Amino acid sequence: MRRATITLIAATLLCATGAAPQEDPDIAAILKQIKGKEDRPASEVFHNVKLLQDLSATRLLRTMDGFNRALGTSCDYCHVDDRWEADDKRPKRAAREMLVMTRGINEQLGKMTEIDESEASVQCVTCHRAHVKPAEGIR
Ligand code: HEC
Ligand code: HEC
Incomplete structure (x- = not known):
């Protein structure tokens, strides 16, 4: 269930890219x-x-492209050059926490009965809109 939900979230991220x-x-x-x-x-x-x-390797890479677009970043915002597996950069670790949070929000959305959209979901871009800090551009 947990894995399936994450796969679903990742699949949703792809649609936005x-x-x-x-x-x-x-x-x-x-x-x-x-x-x-x-x-x-x-x-x-x-x-x-x-x-x-x-996810397949290709879909993981597409999800990465989706992160860039959603946050307005490039890969090096989260990754150390040519050491993609390294967790040295805080934003990469934050992105994992964000994946868990997004999954939780989507689980809650899935339980709602009074919204019109049966497939409602939140993605990175829903909040970030090409900004690392969602509130940027509003203040
Ligand atoms: C907002 C942060 C963020 C951005 C931007 C980002 N990534 Fe990632 N990337 C992650 C996270 C988090 C993981 C680990 C996912 C997990 O643990 O399931 C990851 C994992 C990877 C991996 C797997 C590495 C390994 O061996 O474990 C590759 C390859 C990768 N990213 C490539 C890219 C590329 C290429 C880009 C730019 C197009 C990019 N990433 C942009 C956060 C990011
Ligand atoms: C419900 C809204 C929301 C969603 C959905 C969301 N984020 Fe965030 N994100 C935030 C907020 C709020 C912050 C904290 C910004 C701040 O520090 O002011 C944040 C911070 C981050 C940061 C840390 C930025 C930094 O350098 O401090 C990363 C990386 C990030 N989000 C990636 C993601 C990714 C990837 C996704 C999708 C898997 C995602 N977020 C989904 C609201 C959201």
Whole structure:
């Protein structure tokens, strides 16, 4: 159940992204490195995937592209150059906490009976709107 929900959230994140992730040079480089394993679970292909382990490697990379778009960042906001598995940067660790929070919100949304939309969901972009701090641009 827990895994299924996270996969669902990740799938929802994808919908918000649109363009092919191959356009990002980092993603293109990683796709080259993992050639032949793109459709395997991210947990097998990568080294330190704790929440998005059930996504295919390609879908994990698309989700990363979605993070960039949702937050208005580039990969290095969360990642150390060429050490994608490293958890050194606080924003990467925060993003994991945000994934858990987003899952919790979506579980609550799923229990609501008085909203019109049966598939209602919250994604990173719902709050962030291309800002690292959601309140930026409002104040
Ligand atoms: C907002 C923060 C954030 C941004 C921006 C981001 N990532 Fe990530 N990335 C994460 C988190 C968090 C994980 C670990 C997910 C998990 O544990 O399930 C991760 C995992 C990964 C992994 C798996 C590494 C391994 O071996 O475990 C790769 C590869 C990756 N990201 C590539 C990228 C690329 C390429 C970009 C830019 C297009 C990017 N990321 C942008 C947060 C981010
Ligand atoms: C319900 C609203 C909401 C959702 C949904 C949400 N966030 Fe956040 N996020 C916040 C708030 C609020 C902060 C704290 C901003 C601050 O420090 O002022 C934050 C902070 C962060 C930070 C830390 C920024 C920094 O450098 O301090 C990261 C990274 C982040 N969010 C990533 C994500 C990702 C990735 C998702 C989707 C999986 C997501 N968020 C979904 C509201 C949200």
